[in-house]
Amino acid sequence: MVTGNILMDEIWQGVLDTVAEGIVVVDSEGCVNHINAFAANALNIEQVPNHGKHFSSVFCPGLPLDKCWVNSALTAGKPIQDQQFEIRKKDDKKCTGIANFTPIAEANGHVNGAIITIRLVDETHLLRQANETNEAVLGSLAEGLFTVDFEWRITSFNRAAERITGWKEETVVGKYCNQIFRCTGCLQCCPIAETLRRGKPMMESEMDMLCSDGRKIMIRANTSILYNTAGEALGGIMSFRESATKQILENSKPAAKSFHGIFGKNKKMLEIYDLIQEISESNATVLILGKSGTGKELVANAIQKLNSRRNKPYVKVNCAAIPDSLIESELMGHVKGAFTDANQDRIGRFELAHTGTIFLDEVGDLTPAAQMRLLRILESGEFQRLGSSQTQKVDVRVLAATNRDLWQMVQDETFREDLYYRLNVIPIALPPLSERTDDLAALIDHFMEKYRCLTRKNINEIADQAYDLLMAYPYPGNVRELENIIEHAFARTKGSVITVNKLPYYLRQFVPFTESANSPPTNGNTDIQEDEEADRIHTILQQCHWNKSLAAKKLGMSRTTLWRRMRELDLLEK
Template identity: 40%
Template structure:
């Protein structure tokens, strides 16, 4: 028997924004409302009479059909997440609710399902996630907020990018994130550490050479500029290159042409250039160690990565990420770190920044034979630096320590001006005041305007 809905019921179902369809006991669609047409891109005429699995191609159709479950035990399902494939082949996130259809005598004659398009919710979730993650580069720190907001625009631009930051802050990771977000993502990302090679080898690495250019050059070898053509070339430790090589690099950036060693004519490169350094290039320009014209050529977009000690609130997030990575690589199931361990990690200054943290977690991961990493798995230099906590301290109290350190660092950066600190942290002044009071952060005698508070 085909389910038949009263005319008034059909009118009501036509007016709502959720997709609604009904099936008979043979799983063929007997009703398909206007919203169902809009969400799926499939017309009512095309859907009616077809098997629902042919129309929706849902992630639940194969083994976990919500409507089938409802028809088997007559238990409704509410807002179960899944996705469907629309007429254009696009994946659409939805939530579904199901119910049994019965006739006047109470006999089951089919089922009904409503579904809600969650595309906007998913887009918002991804947008919010994008504020704290770009590729493998993650942060929840307020000092990183502006940087994450700039990344989409920077990624779509062909301009040269200069990334500055201490060793181990993740400069190459950020460069890869920019590449992966850019239209060049399908092209190569080539990285070169300019401080790891002597000048003559670095020149051949960058520009390549022709057969016979020197003894041992038995065939042509493409350089990194050629390999990165159309993609991104990342030059790490740009401050280490010699003045002579600076001149050649300047020509490539200005004219997008270079000459391989032994070549008789120049070659072109469309590689996007991202450079990085831990050194103060402006000071190097002042001392004539770095060419001023090259500095301004690479200083088109300037990104500064703060050291880990200035964004300690990221430590729990990074620890979880590293443990997850090591679990996948080594096929283990370490659940995380104990509160005491996290307390020790939060108290450390991390002169080696994120790289030092990753190495510390990897060492602890190897030594850990339990579900969680404990203080005994950390290097000996971490002993005695733990924040004083009770034995029953939980993760939330450790996060309070992170928040306190973050606020104190922001106050220092803003010369104890509470209004400027609140703006940087993205909170209201009164919220900052309340947090300072609850976290027992002392109020300075002077604010940023050099007058008594």
């Protein structure tokens, strides 16, 4: 059958055509003697008209003959396995083929041709190979890394992420990242959401992340958009590492004991702590009232931590930060086509919080339509996604907060009265900082310790004049303003003492009210008492080497009170 070049009779051609694999027979010059039916159908090429053409001309049009791998294989005369090459079909589409090359040789070793089996590699196979390579690379990274799609479902999770969080890839893939990690501000300032919105990466975002054992760790994260090979966005990607900040704070003793993150021993605060503990096992709706900066979110966090739902989803929503036109969609979700740009279904915040807790901050900013939908959820536990007629049930504990006077809004007909009563089941009114001045010293110590750890600055003291100003200021911005002032001072202070010129300018302009100017007239007995008090204060100051902070603690008063009494008792010059 073989004389010089490969000759194919009809029987052998028929045999080859029955094989369910692409087969091409070439002669010693690389020209095609036969293409079986399977190869012709798979590649959409004709069998007979291509006989006599070079392998390259049939399968790789445009490729120079000297670049064709078949020529070098014929010259080498050795079998080749899994030779990958590019095939151009008749419709000019490209695909990838994998070939096995078997030379046909005479007894003297002369190669007369070869039998080449060809199979096409589909995209799945190529992607699988690429994924295996990518997984090997990602698995070797020291930083945790995971990806999400546009529905916030986790699509990949590397080994470092498993090591840092304790979660296993098979457990988290396919689940919503918020329900797994419950990061701080997850639904308000999510770095992946911000990256997708801005189209730019976000670097060094700091947040808490929940581990599989219930611990929360502080992480620093970088986020970017995840693209496929065609440049199309697939979702988001986050790399993260455990932050040293959390370790520092954990190794530091707090300046004062807290109630689940809330500092203060004022009588009103102690009553609030008792109330939070009393309602810890209840699923009743709680309305937290208080001026901006009083710690409403901290109270909500404490309620959630003590409740039986503490290990279930905890979703926070700042109603004031969401545009009126989107608030219903954000809370209830929407279906594809519900409005312009609604290109796909989206789960709302209530659905994400199913079986857990939702915290609606600034609930007084809800639109009338959103108020009506919220009322229905509170009454029946039912809602409909925007654009859908299908009713869904949710089991959610609602915590709400506002700095507005909701009852006045009801009188003004800007807030639904029925919703007000539904929310006001258990009201908690937080006092402004001006009504809990006895907590000021402890709060200052707490924020001093916090920023000493965060900044790693050895700032251990506040100068008397600065301290007195901090103790006398009324704080219209409440605890948040106090913390901002301490952070401001830490940022500007280079030494170990915060002086008055390092405090914010507006605070330095504040003139404290002088109590002595309005003191009642004294009598002889009071003079004797003041002499005794002056001697006692003077003795303690000497024992403390005139360290006013230490002396104030021994005397059981704040440093501002000590300074005022020293001035009134004429001890400043001594």
